[in-house]
Amino acid sequence: MDCGDEPEMPEQQGGKRRCQRHTPKQIQELEAMFKICPHPDEKQRMQLSQDLGLEPRQIKFWFQNKRTQMKAHHERTDNCTLRAENDKVRCENIAMKEVLKNAICPSCGGPPTNEDSSVIEQELRMENARLKEELDRVSSFASKYLGRPITQLPLDQPLAMSPPDLSMRGYSNHGPSSSVHLDLLSGSSSTVIPFPFPAAVSEIEKPVMLDLATRAMEELIKLVQTDEPLWVKVGHDGREVLHLETYERIFPRPGQQFKYLDFHSEASRDSGVVTMNSTSLVDMFTDASKWAELFPTIVSNAKNIEVLATGIAGSKSGTLVLMYEELQVLSPVIPTREFCFLRYCHQIQEGLWAIVDVSVDYPGENQLASQSWRLPSGCLIQGMPNGCSKVNWVEHMEVDAKNRIHQLYRNLVHSGMAFGAQRWLSTLQRMCERFACLRVTGISSRDLEGVIPGPDGKRSMMTLAQRMVNNFCARITASNNHGHVWTNPSGFTDVGIRLTVYRSPGPSDYPSGLILSATTSIWLPLPSQRVFSYIKDAKTRAEWDVLSNGNSVQEVARITNGSHQGNCISMLRTLNSSQSNMLILQESCIDASVSLTAYATVDLPSLDMVMSGVDPSKIPLLPSGFAILPDGQPNGEGASTSSNPMGVASGSLVTVLFQLLVSSSPSAKLDIETVTTITQLINATVQQIKVSLNCPSI
Structure with a gap:
């Protein structure tokens, strides 16, 4: 049992004071408070005093004693760790000296020459210097974060510490392989820049x-x-x-x-x-x-x-x-x-x-x-x-x-x-x-036409759509770790249209072959909710989807995956289209910070497999879509800013991503005609959206 630091009873015989023992409940409450706040202020001490029936000074001294105890414990742990490491190195040092005493020249079978001894001595000196440098680094690390240096050993006792393995470790990314360098326009290439993770953190x-x-x-x-x-x-x-x-x-x-x-x-x-x-x-x-x-x-x-x-x-x-x-x-x-x-x-x-x-x-x-x-x-x-x-x-x-x-x-x-x-x-x-909807076993009455037959098909469809969204997010950003570098071709101003190209080994995740991605970002003088509602709506898709050739689009099935009606997965069919064996898988999601719509074409046989509950991990997808962000301009501020050229209260930032399978051949080359096609496609889409939303001059 702990004792308080202040007397609670009159002095006893011999001048000694009897200390007040805390009850188990009091100690339990104090320990719990210490885990949350080792340095309680006066208000917190007064509250503890009232709750536990102790004097405020007892509370104060208990926390002081506890902090001192914890500090001493940490220092003992540091000392034990360093002492064990030091003993280990001393034993290794003795063993190395014994080996050197009995060393035999491999050429003549005799003792090593003075020249060999000199080389070995030099190597040991270099190793000593390296270990000292490592010790200095760890001591600096400790001083920086602990506010005190780790207790060090005498200088004549070398510290043993296995240095971190600084060899390069390739960071495993889930995107397509981009080990092959591909020239794109002005000579940029798609490369992976991995972070070299260390092998292990040293015990010290x-x-x-x-x-x-x-x-x-x-x-x-x-x-x-x-x-x-x-x-x-x-x-x-x-x-x-x-x-x-x-x-x-x-x-x-x-x-x-x-x-x-x-x-x-x-x-x-x-x-x-x-x-x-x-x-x-x-x-x-x-x-x-x-x-x-x-x-x-x-x-x-x-x-x-x-x-x-x-x-x-x-x-x-x-x-x-x-x-x-x-x-x-x-x-x-x-x-x-x-x-x-x-x-x-x-x-x-x-x-x-x-x-x-x-x-x-x-x-x-x-x-x-x-x-x-x-x-x-x-x-x-x-x-x-x-x-x-x-x-x-x-x-x-x-x-x-x-x-x-x-x-x-x-x-x-x-x-x-x-x-x-x-x-x-x-x-x-x-x-x-979304995860809660994935766990629901029933099929919602909102699912149209009864196309999705059961809960297994629903889960497979949601899993496939999530992979599509993940791939879309991975390809639209400026991350070098995903194996692409965006290039802004000459002739385009401001954000312009940025391009990247990569090879996908397939067959899962992405289709096999050479893939070209194009993206651009624009500002619209409309709230992001308005832009999102327009883009995700199947009824207005024909207005901006150049590839639909003006044909209307019908939603044949829907899975709701959130409380907001904009969070859903849809299967879309283009009416009067020659590609009757293809459907569009689309997921739309929205929250307070971002909204996006990602979509990809999927053939009917693959969709039939997914709806039957088969694992969709082997179905390749090449997603395109839109990411919509608020522009960060507070409502009510009408001053024009660099990101708000119209001077309206607030708007939205829209990023468009299109991806195109150039060729399924592993040795295909990118030509300027394909680049022209995808840039014209993304330009036409942006212009159609501006016209439809009544902001053509932006």
């Missing part, structure tokens, strides 16, 4: 990273629980952004090295209810592939580099993962943001989870040429009795201010809406609704 760095993650967790919980003046509401939608002066006062970082002079801060907060239980959410958040599947419009690449700590007793609580992710906005002119970061998961109490992300510089030679840095960010997930979860999301990053953003998207990015908490949470809500 793991406790450092755990300490960093624990501190980040403490900060995240405070950010969620604290309101004004730390957070202020801005804009007509009541978005919450961080008040930086208050933040720096509450969370001082003396000697902080990762806030650079040319960086500016983006920090936002949002909360809402999602239709998924807390356990399932935590499971998806700690697996990079599931994480990317949950946020296809935001996460273009994700990978678990290494699991540094597993959960306690089979739980996810205590899980620490070193991860990599690349974040995107659905446009080829907005640079993606790459992060190497720690993700730490902690169960605060039954049904209440906290998940925090924080960037790390790791490893030295393999650092990302990153223009962004994630400060403690993440979410608190509270399970609800109805199987849903309340999520409080905090997004905080620092971004290089020198990173140029195209004028069309400056308001969206600089407002923080492009990568902010509102976008993450609205996407999570929409995707959780």
Whole structure:
């Protein structure tokens, strides 16, 4: 049992004071509070005093003693780790000396010459220097994040540490192969630029990273629980952004090295209810592939580099993962943001989870040429009795201010809406609704004509449509990791039409052969909801779909996959068309941050297989479509801006993507006629949309 630091009884004989023993319940409450907040303020101490029946000074001294105890524990752990490593190297050193004593020259069978000994000695000196450099790097790492250096050994005791494997590891992407260099117009080529992931985190760095993650967790919980003046509401939608002066006062970082002079801060907060239980959410958040599947419009690449700590007793609580992710906005002119970061998961109490992300510089030679840095960010997930979860999301990053953003998207990015908490949470809500619809076994009465016969066919159709949306999002962005570089041919101004070409090995995901992609972005003086409703509607498709040749389009089946009527999967048929054996698979989705419509042609035999419940993973798709974003201009502000040339209150940013299978031959070459065809096609589509929406002069 713990003892308080203040006397509760009069002095006893011999001048000694009897200490007040805390009850098990009091200790349990204090321990629980310490996990959430190791440094309670006066108000919190007074509340604990009232709840537990202890004096405020007892509460204060208990927390002081607990912090001292934890600090001593960490230092003992550091010392034990370093001592074990040092003993290991000393044994290896002795063994090497014994081997050198008995070394035999392979040529003559005698002892090695002085020249050989000199070479071996020189190699050992070089190895010593390398190990010392590695020790300096780890010590710097510890000082940077812990605020104190790791306890070091005497200089005459060399530190043993296996250096990270700096060999290149190819990052596995799910896009088509682009290992073949293809000339496109001015000589650009489609290449993959992988991030060289390290082989393993050294044992000495793991406790450092755990300490960093624990501190980040403490900060995240405070950010969620604290309101004004730390957070202020801005804009007509009541978005919450961080008040930086208050933040720096509450969370001082003396000697902080990762806030650079040319960086500016983006920090936002949002909360809402999602239709998924807390356990399932935590499971998806700690697996990079599931994480990317949950946020296809935001996460273009994700990978678990290494699991540094597993959960306690089979739980996810205590899980620490070193991860990599690349974040995107659905446009080829907005640079993606790459992060190497720690993700730490902690169960605060039954049904209440906290998940925090924080960037790390790791490893030295393999650092990302990153223009962004994630400060403690993440979410608190509270399970609800109805199987849903309340999520409080905090997004905080620092971004290089020198990173140029195209004028069309400056308001969206600089407002923080492009990568902010509102976008993450609205996407999570929409995707959780989609997963809930996927689990429903019945067929909705909204499904037309009874075309989809049963729940297996519905699930297969939804799985195929999700893969189509994922491929669409992967191809429309500026990510080099997907194996393409957009080229803006001469003769086009502003955003213009950007092109890329790649070879697909097929047969799954994409058709086999040479594929040409074309994209452009435009601004329209209309709300994004209006533009989305027009594009997704089968009744108006013939107005902009040049390939329909003016023939009307009929919806033959629909699967609703969300509370908003715009979230649905449709099968469309072009009437009076010569291609009677082809249908159009289309998925439309919308939330507060983005709306998109992706579509691809599928032949009838393949669709029959899908509707019968067969696994659709081998059916190739070549998606095209539209991504529609708000322009970031607050409502009520009528001043003209660079991304708002008409000076109206707000508008939408529309990105169009067309993809064309040039040839199924693996040795096909791209010709200028094909480039001309696809540019004319995308130009005609954009003009038709402008005319139909009564904004032809834009």
